[in-house]
Amino acid sequence: MDTTQEVTTKLAEPKKTTQVTGSVALLEGLIAEGTETIFGYPGGAIMPIYDAIYDYKEKLNHILVRHEQGATHAAQGFARTSGKVGVVFATSGPGATNLVTGLADAQIDSTPLVCITGQVFAHLLGTDAFQETDVINITTPVTKWNYQVTDANEIPAALAKAFYIARSGRPGPVLIDITKNAQMQLFDYEGYVPCTHIRSYRPKPIIRNEYIEQAAALINNAKKPFILFGQGVSLGNAEEEFKAFVEKSGIPAAWTILGAGAIPTDHPLNVGMLGMHGNYGPNVQTNSCDVLIAIGMRFDDRVTGRLDKYAKQAKVVHLDIDPAEIDKNVKADVPVWGDCKETLPLLTNLITEKTHAGWLAEFKAYEKIEQEELIEPELNPQSGELTMGEVIHQLNILTKGEAVIVSDVGQHQMVACRYGKLNATRLTVTSGGLGTMGFGLPAAIGAKFGAPNRTVVAVIGDGGFQMTLQELGTIMQFGVDVKILILNNQFLGMVRQWQQLFNEKRYSFVDITSPDFVKLAESYYIAGKKVTERADLVGSLEQMLQHPGSFLLEVMVSKEHNVFPMVPQGCSVSEIRLK
Amino acid sequence: MSNSQDIELANAKQEFTITVYTENQIGILNRIAIIFSRRKINIESLNVSPSEIEHIHRFNILITETEEVVRKLARQIEKQVEVLKVYFNTNEDIIWQELALYKVPTDTIVEKVVVERLLRENGARAVVIRKDYTVFETTGHRTETDKLIEVLQPYGLIEFVRSARVAIIKDSKGFNSKLREFERLDPGQDVIENEFLDKEKNVFTM
Numbered sequence: 001m002d003t004t005q006e007v008t009t010k011l012a013e014p015k016k017t018t019q020v021t022g023s024v025a026l027l028e029g030l031i032a033e034g035t036e037t038i039f040g041y042p043g044g045a046i047m048p049i050y051d052a053i054y055d056y057k058e059k060l061n062h063i064l065v066r067h068e069q070g071a072t073h074a075a076q077g078f079a080r081t082s083g084k085v086g087v088v089f090a091t092s093g094p095g096a097t098n099l100v101t102g103l104a105d106a107q108i109d110s111t112p113l114v115c116i117t118g119q120v121f122a123h124l125l126g127t128d129a130f131q132e133t134d135v136i137n138i139t140t141p142v143t144k145w146n147y148q149v150t151d152a153n154e155i156p157a158a159l160a161k162a163f164y165i166a167r168s169g170r171p172g173p174v175l176i177d178i179t180k181n182a183q184m185q186l187f188d189y190e191g192y193v194p195c196t197h198i199r200s201y202r203p204k205p206i207i208r209n210e211y212i213e214q215a216a217a218l219i220n221n222a223k224k225p226f227i228l229f230g231q232g233v234s235l236g237n238a239e240e241e242f243k244a245f246v247e248k249s250g251i252p253a254a255w256t257i258l259g260a261g262a263i264p265t266d267h268p269l270n271v272g273m274l275g276m277h278g279n280y281g282p283n284v285q286t287n288s289c290d291v292l293i294a295i296g297m298r299f300d301d302r303v304t305g306r307l308d309k310y311a312k313q314a315k316v317v318h319l320d321i322d323p324a325e326i327d328k329n330v331k332a333d334v335p336v337w338g339d340c341k342e343t344l345p346l347l348t349n350l351i352t353e354k355t356h357a358g359w360l361a362e363f364k365a366y367e368k369i370e371q372e373e374l375i376e377p378e379l380n381p382q383s384g385e386l387t388m389g390e391v392i393h394q395l396n397i398l399t400k401g402e403a404v405i406v407s408d409v410g411q412h413q414m415v416a417c418r419y420g421k422l423n424a425t426r427l428t429v430t431s432g433g434l435g436t437m438g439f440g441l442p443a444a445i446g447a448k449f450g451a452p453n454r455t456v457v458a459v460i461g462d463g464g465f466q467m468t469l470q471e472l473g474t475i476m477q478f479g480v481d482v483k484i485l486i487l488n489n490q491f492l493g494m495v496r497q498w499q500q501l502f503n504e505k506r507y508s509f510v511d512i513t514s515p516d517f518v519k520l521a522e523s524y525y526i527a528g529k530k531v532t533e534r535a536d537l538v539g540s541l542e543q544m545l546q547h548p549g550s551f552l553l554e555v556m557v558s559k560e561h562n563v564f565p566m567v568p569q570g571c572s573v574s575e576i577r578l579k
Numbered sequence: 580m581s582n583s584q585d586i587e588l589a590n591a592k593q594e595f596t597i598t599v600y601t602e603n604q605i606g607i608l609n610r611i612a613i614i615f616s617r618r619k620i621n622i623e624s625l626n627v628s629p630s631e632i633e634h635i636h637r638f639n640i641l642i643t644e645t646e647e648v649v650r651k652l653a654r655q656i657e658k659q660v661e662v663l664k665v666y667f668n669t670n671e672d673i674i675w676q677e678l679a680l681y682k683v684p685t686d687t688i689v690e691k692v693v694v695e696r697l698l699r700e701n702g703a704r705a706v707v708i709r710k711d712y713t714v715f716e717t718t719g720h721r722t723e724t725d726k727l728i729e730v731l732q733p734y735g736l737i738e739f740v741r742s743a744r745v746a747i748i749k750d751s752k753g754f755n756s757k758l759r760e761f762e763r764l765d766p767g768q769d770v771i772e773n774e775f776l777d778k779e780k781n782v783f784t785m
């Protein structure tokens with residue numbers, strides 16, 4: 001072999017490296033991953049990164065939140081509406097521990113986040129240094145993956161791995177903890193290489209054709225098939241594939257609250273919401289269908305009610321990307337492992353085109369009962385106090401199903417999810433699995449950055465709003481155009497409802513007083529209005545929606561109104577109560 | 580076996596040995612441990628050590644649970660990013676051993692002929708013999724190592740330690756072929772040769 005020539009070639013193409021700090025490498029990596037917006041809060045241990053971002057203001061839009069929890073929820077809102085990875089910066093110690101609620105929320109709701117936390121110098125680890133906390137171990141149960149970087153050389157690969165893990169397979173939150181010395185350290189940066197493979201990580205299980213065939217056979221022979229769909233459809237960007245499957249099979253489909261919008265609310269085969277406060281028909285029919293086809297959902301206890309009385313008569317087909325979800329709560333007769341973007345078309349190919357007219361009519365019959373007994377008086381009350389339902393109903397009429405509806409947690413959330421009209425996917429943002437009060441306001445901020453051309457309405461209760469209202473400061477400072485709709489019933493309504501129904505009306509610490517929300521908004525230079533009369537409702541909603549920039553509308557609603565239907569805890573879905 | 584017996588067996592708690600192959604990464608032990616503690620399941624015995632493949636560690640976790648619970652646990656463990664593969668087996672499916680060390684005063688061994696006989700009967704061998712004490716070693720099942728404690732107790736057993744269970748899966752074909760499958764960029768059910776075998780750094784550098 002001619003060794004001289006080899007040497008010359010090598011000399012002719014020297015490896016291109018530049019000396020940069022770990023912080024600069026981090027920001028370059030974020031840009032390479034397509035990051036435009038970061039939600040964060042500076043502090044001692046992350047100062048080198050904040051010093052670096054000073055020179056990146058043109059490329060990276062950093063939103064200074066008012067509390068690190070707000071940063072995680074904003075990043076979640078961003079991820080949900082945009083379909084991209086939400087990015088968070090926080091400092092060590094309290095900054096990092098404040099992320100925990102948001103991480104737990106993102107973990108249980110499969111939201112892709114990359115959180116970067118500063119950490120004390122590597123040589124101080126374990127010495128109880130100022131603002132040192134064991135972030136890796138604190139966040140292990142609430143992250144899909146986490147990693148501590150102590151050397152700048154690790155930063156590009158760690159970040160690449162973080163983004164790959166956060167967004168692939170069943171998405172989830174990832175945390176990278178970077179010691180201060182690594183942020184400051186100069187090293188030979190060879191550029192950013194995205195991660196596409198980790199040998200110990202299988203984001204998508206291998207599709208097994210025999211299961212597709214078995215599923216198709218069950219579906220083709222079914223007399224009363226029923227589809228349940230969750231967030232997996234939109235997380236997998238499989239809305240088109242899902243619609244094709246539903247329409248060819250002619251099977252009625254009901255959604256979990258995170259699945260809402262994968263097909264439009266008024267699609268003829270969309271039969272409504274599942275679960276504790278879901279619609280009448282879908283809950284009852286779960287226990288009379290013969291084949292249950294669950295797509296990208298995890299049979300949460302709020303969806304199934306009492307498990308030993310859940311769909312026992314049905315054969316269950318479960319499509320999920322996460323093998324750990326198969327048989328976790330409900331035993332699957334046919335487990336269709338895989339990404340539903342790939343498995344749904346395979347299944348659609350094998351099924352026969354059908355219309356289940358008689359079966360669908362049964363759903364319509366239940367819908368009629370619910371409409372007459374419950375929905376009509378809720379959405380169109382002629383007298384008495386304002387109801388939450390009529391506020392959402394009037395909002396629907398004005399937004400025509402084109403707005404992003406962010407909700408907090410509680411009664412208003414159930415109402416917003418039940419009645420919110422969605423014409424497209426990724427229009428609903430709510431805390432499903434964790435039920436995090438205080439989620440709504442910061443999530444709405446992120447939702448707006450994720451969907452800048454959409455109207456974003458944050459529907460929040462008087463309780464939840466007071467948990468994270470400091471984020472009004474973020475809205476003020478960055479001019480975030482968020483419409484805040486507070487449904488004020490002067491109670492922690494959902495707990496009060498349970499105390500009324502199950503604790504003999506012993507109202508224990510659910511009576512919550514509120515500040516003057518309109519004045520509060522005013523002090524943040526946010527326009528606002530309070531509505532107490534039905535006659536002012538529509539005009540005020542219009543004013544809110546047409547107002548240039550953020551607006552807070554407080555609507556005083558009935559104090560002791562309950563959310564129905566309801567599957568009481570410990571009851572079967574078919575024991576759903578209309579009142 | 581009838582169906583009802585099958586179901587009964589699946590619902591009965593019994594010993595399961597869970598074998599986990601992981602990357603050798605800081606924190607993976609904690610990620611695995613909390614899967615058990617979160618569900619208030621006690622780990623009876625835990626062994627973590629390098630496997631026959633460089634950079635890959637093998638865990639042996641012993642718990643007493645129903646098969647249904649163990650299957651769910653195995654899936655949760657396998658879901659962890661740095662876990663390559665999880666197997667779970669009943670005692671019938673595996674060959675297992677525990678190693679035990681016993682420290683006894685040397686003078687009693689020397690003086691009492693009966694001790695020597697008992698040690699021989701229990702398959703123990705001396706690892707270290709010093710003037711003041713002698714360390715014996717034996718391997719076997721829990722009942723066997725327990726028995727020698729009882730035997731040595733009257734003769735002034737000073738210290739005792741037992742390792743975790745290590746287990747070989749009877750019908751395992753080893754992990755090399757499985758690893759090759761994992762290292763493929765495009766996963767398939769068929770195993771092909773991979774140039775990156777045993778070269779963790781080429782697969783992911785960190």
